[in-house]
Structures are given as structure tokens and as C-alpha cells.
Amino acid sequence: MATEAFLQQLMTNPDRLNSLAEDAKELALFHGIITRTHETPNSSEVVTYFPVTLFPTPVPKAAFLQALAVQTHYNTLVDKISQDPDFLEEALTGTIQADDFTARLFGIYRQVQQEGQAQSIVVGLNRSDYMLDQRDDGTVSLKQIEINTISAAGFGTTDHLPVVHRHTLKSVGLLKESESIPDTNSITPGMSAALAKGWELYGQPKAVILFLVEDVQISKLTHLCMEKELWNRNIPVIRRRFEEVSRRASLGDDKKLFIDGLEVAVVYFRYGYMPDNYTEETWDARLLMERSLAVKCPDISTHLAGTKKVQQVLAKPGVLEKFFPGQPQIVEQIRATFTGLYTLDMGPEGDQAVAMALANPDKFVLKPQREGGGNNYFGEDIVRVLQEVKSEKRRAAYILMDRIRPRTDLNVLLRRGLPLKITSVCCELGICGAYVRHGEEMVLNEVPGHILRTKSIEHNDAGILAGVSVSDNPLIS
Numbered sequence: 001m002a003t004e005a006f007l008q009q010l011m012t013n014p015d016r017l018n019s020l021a022e023d024a025k026e027l028a029l030f031h032g033i034i035t036r037t038h039e040t041p042n043s044s045e046v047v048t049y050f051p052v053t054l055f056p057t058p059v060p061k062a063a064f065l066q067a068l069a070v071q072t073h074y075n076t077l078v079d080k081i082s083q084d085p086d087f088l089e090e091a092l093t094g095t096i097q098a099d100d101f102t103a104r105l106f107g108i109y110r111q112v113q114q115e116g117q118a119q120s121i122v123v124g125l126n127r128s129d130y131m132l133d134q135r136d137d138g139t140v141s142l143k144q145i146e147i148n149t150i151s152a153a154g155f156g157t158t159d160h161l162p163v164v165h166r167h168t169l170k171s172v173g174l175l176k177e178s179e180s181i182p183d184t185n186s187i188t189p190g191m192s193a194a195l196a197k198g199w200e201l202y203g204q205p206k207a208v209i210l211f212l213v214e215d216v217q218i219s220k221l222t223h224l225c226m227e228k229e230l231w232n233r234n235i236p237v238i239r240r241r242f243e244e245v246s247r248r249a250s251l252g253d254d255k256k257l258f259i260d261g262l263e264v265a266v267v268y269f270r271y272g273y274m275p276d277n278y279t280e281e282t283w284d285a286r287l288l289m290e291r292s293l294a295v296k297c298p299d300i301s302t303h304l305a306g307t308k309k310v311q312q313v314l315a316k317p318g319v320l321e322k323f324f325p326g327q328p329q330i331v332e333q334i335r336a337t338f339t340g341l342y343t344l345d346m347g348p349e350g351d352q353a354v355a356m357a358l359a360n361p362d363k364f365v366l367k368p369q370r371e372g373g374g375n376n377y378f379g380e381d382i383v384r385v386l387q388e389v390k391s392e393k394r395r396a397a398y399i400l401m402d403r404i405r406p407r408t409d410l411n412v413l414l415r416r417g418l419p420l421k422i423t424s425v426c427c428e429l430g431i432c433g434a435y436v437r438h439g440e441e442m443v444l445n446e447v448p449g450h451i452l453r454t455k456s457i458e459h460n461d462a463g464i465l466a467g468v469s470v471s472d473n474p475l476i477s
């Protein structure tokens with residue numbers, strides 16, 4: 001690969017590397033590819049360039065197109081799961097006995113089911129993540145890591161990163177390559193359009209879209225990209241923290257949701273996906289929002305549809321067929337992206353998975369029902385955790401997954417404070433999906449775009465906020 005050859009050369013030319021990196025950072029700032037800092041996350045007095053790679057990372061065209069092509073089916077699948085109480089109940093029974101967080105989410109789900117859902121409009125914004133599994137014969141195959149159905153991020157201020165990478169390639173003479181970076185500037189408009197559609201269907205021009213945001217608002221500028229799209233359509237947006245919702249929100253007639261005198265048409269969750277996002281008060285606030293007439297993005301059932309346990313159950317024989325009866329091509333297209341996933345529920349199948357993982361821990365990943373990066377176990381840690389829980393119901397809090405061995409490439413990670421060096425990296429492709437369902441009818445089912453996140457191969461787990469991954473672009477080859 002031409003970029004790889006160039007990176008080899010750069011190893012012996014630190015001045016050139018430094019000047020390319022400076023150019024890239026400046027261009028990033030110029031194009032608004034910025035972030036608040038960890039030191040002052042709640043202020044925009046000091047901002048810096050968003051963590052990015054210096055070069056794009058090669059991704060084979062066939063795998064890229066495959067990931068894009070399957071996404072509308074993933075949208076449909078997530079939505080169908082969210083409407084299937086029997087499936088959710090059966091899939092999550094063991095998990096909710098073992099994991100408090102999933103149990104609390106499920107408790108809210110049950111309550112809303114018993115009361116009857118007030119709102120039949122749902123907005124889904126998700127991101128399906130993949131790695132390219134390197135096979136022994138050197139070819140790669142696209143394998144799903146997970147699907148995020150709540151607070152799926154990774155776009156916004158980085159939407160114009162192709163401009164920076166194209167420039168870097170051109171400036172080192174790789175002109176032809178610079179044409180092989182697909183655009184990503186339609187992600188934020190596309191994702192925002194689904195929220196706009198939900199708002200429009202709610203049908204109350206004065207009602208607002210509420211962004212439920214984190215206490216530490218380091219991601220504010222990325223949210224702002226979406227907020228701007230919505231305001232451009234004359235849709236009022238407000239931001240509130242969980243604790244503000246808990247103190248100031250209430251339900252009016254017909255379960256209309258109000259906060260600070262404003263009616264809420266859509267709640268967009270950019271928070272609420274981790275146990276430490278909650279206190280007793282904010283659990284009540286989540287329940288209030290879920291019970292309300294407001295359109296949720298996502299609603300509690302769609303949140304649960306994105307759990308790792310559900311992902312594992314979908315990989316069992318015959319399960320996808322139930323969601324797509326008479327559509328074997330769709331089943332095949334989705335299943336082709338699955339890697340081995342194994343239950344750890346109590347029973348012979350779970351026992352077998354435990355034995356398999358203990359015998360060969362480097363071949364697997366042990367995953368709890370958590371989001372946001374940094375929660376999985378690899379290698380000897382799998383042995384340690386499984387030895388502790390293997391004979392108890394607690395083990396059902398986890399699932400086991402084949403460990404993907406992605407292809408590695410050379411690149412340079414640009415992150416404030418990180419020394420500049422040529423690094424062995426691997427990447428993870430994320431495909432953004434957006435849909436809106438109104439009652440029985442899917443009124444929007446789209447694929448607004450893709451993102452790429454890259455990390456040093458020194459790290460097993462990932463996450464941009466966790467400080468491991470950085471934003472990247474695929475160089476389609």
C-alpha cells in the first residue's frame with residue numbers, strides 16, 4: 001500500500017513527520033474538527049483538535065460496501081426486536097437475574113408494557129460496528145463487534161475529516177489515493193433528519209426536542225452539530241441534564257412531557273447508557289420519560305435490543321429467521337457479519353462455553369452488559385473472572401465472543417499530549433443507521449454514513465472518550 005510505504009519512509013524523517021502532523025492539526029482546527037478538553041470539559045474557553053489519525057487507513061471496498069448494504073436490515077431488525085416482548089423477556093431472563101443495570105432497565109420496560117405505551121412513534125439512531133477479521137489465507141472478512149442503539153456517537157465535529165486526510169495524501173504526492181476517501185459530511189444531517197421526522201410526526205410546532213446530556217459535557221460541540229441542523233429547520237432544541245429532568249419535568253394531560261414550561265416532542269438520549277449515569281432520582285426521571293407521550297430516541301425497548309446479550313441470542317440457529325420470515329437473503333446478509341457468540345447462562349451450553357474459554361482464553365472476549373469502552377475482558381483476565389463466577393448465576397451477566405484478529409496497519413495517532421510516533425494500529429468501522437417508525441409503518445429507514453475509529457494494537461478495548469481510539473477515514477482499496 002502506498003501510504004504504508006510512505007509511513008516506513010517517515011520513520012527515518014522525524015522533521016517531515018512533525019511538519020505533516022502540524023499541518024493536519026491546523027487543518028483540523030480550520031474545519032472545526034475540535035473538542036473540549038478533559039481538563040475543562042464544561043467550558044469552551046479552551047478547545048483543541050479532535051483526536052485523529054494522520055493518514056486514512058486502508059479498508060477493502062467489498063467489506064465497506066457490505067457493511068453499508070446490510071445496515072437498513074439492521075435498522076429493521078433492531079426495531080422488530082424492540083416490538084417483541086416475548087423475545088426480549090426470554091433473551092434477557094438470565095441476564096436480569098445476574099446484572100442489576102439490565103434488571104433496572106428491564107423493570108422500566110415492564111412497567112411501560114403493563115401501562116401500555118403512550119407513544120407509537122419511535123426514532124432509532126444506531127451504529128453497527130465492525131472489524132475486519134484477518135483470515136489465515138490473508139483475506140479479510142467483515143465481522144460485527146456490536147450494535148449501539150443508545151447514544152451512538154462518533155460523528156459531528158469530525159464529519160469533515162476527509163478534507164484533512166485528502167490534503168495529507170496530496171501533500172505527500174499520493175494524489176490518486178486522495179480520491180479514495182469517501183465523504184462523511186451527510187452523517188449529521190442524516191441522523192438529525194430522523195429526529196426532525198419524529199418531531200414533525202408528533203405534530204406540535206411549539207414542542208421541543210430535548211437532548212438529555214451528560215454532567216461532564218466534553219461532547220457538547222458534537223451535539224451542537226445536530227442541534228444546528230434542527231434549529232435550521234426551525235425545530236427548537238433544549239439541553240438538560242438528568243438531574244434537571246428529575247427535578248423539573250412532569251407529565252400533563254395525556255402523559256405529555258413538560259419541562260420548564262415547554263412541551264417535549266422528542267427525547268434524544270445522549271446519556272443514560274451506563275450504571276454510573278444514574279442515581280435513584282434519575283432512575284425515576286428515566287421512567288417518567290419512558291411513560292410519557294414524548295417520542296424517545298431510543299425508547300427503553302430499543303435500548304434493550306442493543307444489549308450484548310440480545311446480540312448473542314440473535315446468533316443462535318433459527319432466531320434471525322423468526323424476524324425475517326420468508327426472507328432468507330436478508331437473514332444470510334445479516335448472519336454473514338456474525339462471529340461466534342456463546343451464552344454463559346446456567347446450563348450445559350453455558351458450561352461448555354466456560355470450558356472453551358478457560359482452555360483458550362486468547363481466542364475469546366468476555367463481555368458484560370456495558371457500553372462506552374473499557375469493560376471487556378481479554379486473555380488471562382477472562383480466566384480470572386470466569387474462575388470466580390463460573391459456578392454461579394452471576395456468570396449470566398456476561399456473554400462470550402470469538403476474538404477478532406483485525407489486520408494491522410501503520411499510522412500516526414494525533415492526540416494532544418501523545419508523543420508523535422509511527423504506530424501499529426487496527427481500525428473499527430461504524431455504520432450509522434437512522435429510522436423512524438409510526439405505529440406499524442417504517443416511515444424512514446436510512447444509512448446516513450460511516451465512521452472509522454483507529455487504535456494502537458497495544459490496547460484490547462477501545463473508546464474515543466476512554467482516550468484509546470481516534471477518528472479516522474477508510475481509504476477504500
Ligand code: ADP
Binds near residue numbers: 376403404405460463
Ligand atoms: P462497548 O459497548 O463498550 O463499545 P464493544 O463490544 O464495542 O463494547 O467492545 C469495546 C472494544 O473492545 C471494541 O471497540 C473493540 O476494540 C474490542 N472488542 C470488542 N469485541 C471484540 C472482539 N470480538 N474481538 C476483538 N476485539 C473486540
Ligand code: MG
Binds near residue numbers: 146148370371373
Ligand atoms: Mg457499545
Ligand code: MG
Binds near residue numbers: 372
Ligand atoms: Mg463499541
